[in-house]
Amino acid sequence: MSDRWQSCEARILELLADQATFGLSADEQEELRALLAIMPDFDRDCMHRMAATIHLASVGKAPEPLPPSLQQRIRARAFHA
Amino acid sequence: MDECLQKYGGLVWSIARKLCPNHADAEDAVQEVFIEVWRHAGRFDPQVASEATYITMIARRRLIDRFRRRSRQLDTASIQEEMVESTSRHEEQTEIEEEAARAREYMQQLRPEQQQVLELSITHGLSQSEIAEATNLPLGTVKTHARRGLMRLRELLGADQVETTKGDTP
Numbered sequence: 736m737s738d739r740w741q742s743c744e745a746r747i748l749e750l751l752a753d754q755a756t757f758g759l760s761a762d763e764q765e766e767l768r769a770l771l772a773i774m775p776d777f778d779r780d781c782m783h784r785m786a787a788t789i790h791l792a793s794v795g796k797a798p799e800p801l802p803p804s805l806q807q808r809i810r811a812r813a814f815h816a
Numbered sequence: 817m818d819e820c821l822q823k824y825g826g827l828v829w830s831i832a833r834k835l836c837p838n839h840a841d842a843e844d845a846v847q848e849v850f851i852e853v854w855r856h857a858g859r860f861d862p863q864v865a866s867e868a869t870y871i872t873m874i875a876r877r878r879l880i881d882r883f884r885r886r887s888r889q890l891d892t893a894s895i896q897e898e899m900v901e902s903t904s905r906h907e908e909q910t911e912i913e914e915e916a917a918r919a920r921e922y923m924q925q926l927r928p929e930q931q932q933v934l935e936l937s938i939t940h941g942l943s944q945s946e947i948a949e950a951t952n953l954p955l956g957t958v959k960t961h962a963r964r965g966l967m968r969l970r971e972l973l974g975a976d977q978v979e980t981t982k983g984d985t986p
Contacts, residue, residue: 748970752962753962756934756937756938756963757943757962758880783873783876784864784869784973785966785973786873787865787876788919788923789935789938789939790876790939791868791869791872791912791915792920792922793834793916794827794830794916800826805829805846809851810817810821812851813850
């Protein structure tokens with residue numbers, strides 16, 4: 736793997752990490768889009784998965800169940816979607 | 817659909833309650849999350865992430881989109897825990913609890929400052945400047961801890977997946 740490729744990958748990871756935590760500016764979004772165009776197979780969800788893992792770590796032993804009325808509304812909305 | 821709601825409804829609801837400013841907003845958000853889960857069910861790949869991680873990822877994205885649209889202060893109140901009544905719900909919950917316990921083990925392998933910054937950002941939805949103020953760290957350091965923590969977590973999870981794959985080989 737060339738140095739250029741490695742630095743491209745490292746920068747994508749930085750931007751994806753920033754996107755998953757604090758968000759990206761318009762310039763950074765454009766930079767990420769351009770880099771991902773160079774590496775289209777890059778796993779662009781990888782940092783969002785890490786963030787999801789951190790969120791899962793915060794889940795209590797028995798989270799409050801979904802209210803039944805809300806479940807009904809979701810079913811109705813899914814039916815019409 | 818019912819199975820998905822039963823199994824992951826509590827998980828999505830707990831995330832929404834943490835990241836939404838009020839009850840009504842959390843209810844709207846949860847509806848949007850599940851509609852998106854069903855629309856994109858075909859994209860789920862068990863080789864890449866567990867169901868719980870996949871659904872949490874969709875929930876976070878949807879909630880962050882809503883939050884950024886509104887640019888409102890997040891309510892970081894903790895979620896009250898409830899006793900579980902039905903056996904089936906208990907089994908479903910156990911699976912999520914096990915996954916949460918594994919996630920906590922990974923988190924504990926990060927440096928304390930990385931854990932702190934990531935928890936404040938991801939779990940409580942604080943901005944970079946809010947975290948800098950709360951921790952007395954420079955803005956750039958906050959971002960560095962968040963980046964390095966996520967990258968370390970990625971390494972840890974990647975190494976674990978490699979080990980699991982090796983273990984699966986006859």
